[in-house]
Amino acid sequence: MTMPLSRDQIAWRAAQDLAEGMYVNLGLGMPVRVANFAPAGEEIMFHSENGIVGVGPVASEAAADPDLTDAGSQMITLVPGAALFESSQAFAMIRGGHLDVTILGGFEVAANGDLANWDARATHKGQLVGGAMDLVTGAKSVRVMMNHTTRDGGARLLQACTLPLTGLGMVDRVYTDLAVVDVTPDGFLVRELLDGLGPDELQDRSGAELAFAEEYGVLSAPAL
């Protein structure tokens, strides 16, 4: 079996589905890496929920401005055409359906499109919901990036989520280190599978029935 995709490779794969003219919000952690792999030559505007459309690369030390950060406290640059605004505007864009795509991290996704990504029920840490509930409700397309299984090998694609929900029936596509899986009215539909991994092996690592697209593709990414 080919090596499962690294975090950067999952981000690369998610980036290949972005296209010219899209307005896209990237969640904290893995998803913000998607911007590093956006298709060259296509103008994609990244939204950050602290009040930016047009997030550019992380700033160099010389150019870093602590008053110009993204939602993850990274000091960033802006691209030409960027705009800055306050939070109720940032969320009107999200809640009003103006964003084309949101890409979020996830703990669990269910076959009906439910997402759990905000409360892992940690016994020693406080809660953090951030903007995830708004993003899954408002964005036109909701995409999730996560490893296919937990560290202990437990399934994350499930018949029903076990952790507290972020949103109900909202996920459209899941990118994992093993596969690209769409959520359809009939449940999970595998679009791409890691080279050398059989459908049965992916099914064994999943907690809900998987259907496979008639001509599902090979999931591959360049060395990064």
Place this chain on the structure above:
Amino acid sequence: MIDKRVATVEEALDGLGDGASVMVNGFGGAGVPVALIRGLEALPARDLTMISNSMRFIDGYGPAIFADRRVKKVIATAARSRGPDTSAFERQWLDGELQVEMVPQGTFAERMRAGGGGIPAFFTPTGAGTDLAVGKEVRRFGGEDCILEEAMVADFALIRGQRADRWGNIAFTGTQGNFGLVMAMAARTTVVEVAALETRHLAPDAIHIPGIYVERVIERADERDGRTP
């Protein structure tokens, strides 16, 4: 003559006493009123309700506020410290001593905008069907379940801006703005610390918070020392 300028942090926070509700701006490290948080830390006020996007900035710049158990309730989108350790506010929440109301971030902003704009409550699909909808009225609009969210107001709002004039008009730089406008709208006493208090008026078409929402402005240098908690 309208003059909202004050000279000291003590004057800026005058009237902030026991039981006060306090909104604190800031997101991603920008717009955090560090001097005012430290001023609040130096006050004796207890039984506070702290309303802020993320508690780690209040805890980072004014650790005694939580460590001395002066907060009874937190309303936030994030009540988690960085790293694996359990902070004072997390420990108090886990022990059931501190009440934490988690609010989705867009609802958090909108509840303050509503509070400052005379709208007592609104319906939104955000959060419907989740644990954060428990106990809230549900109605269907456009075939979608929506939950009733109530407006939020507070006694004080503490905000960091870039420039102000004596009329209380505020201009931000970069991403400082974040929740500043809606907090200024929603608070009875809005205090803004800025890097520069202008002697003349700000350009009227480049104002991010109109002075009608602001009660006090104070000039204070950036006290972050390049650190983000």
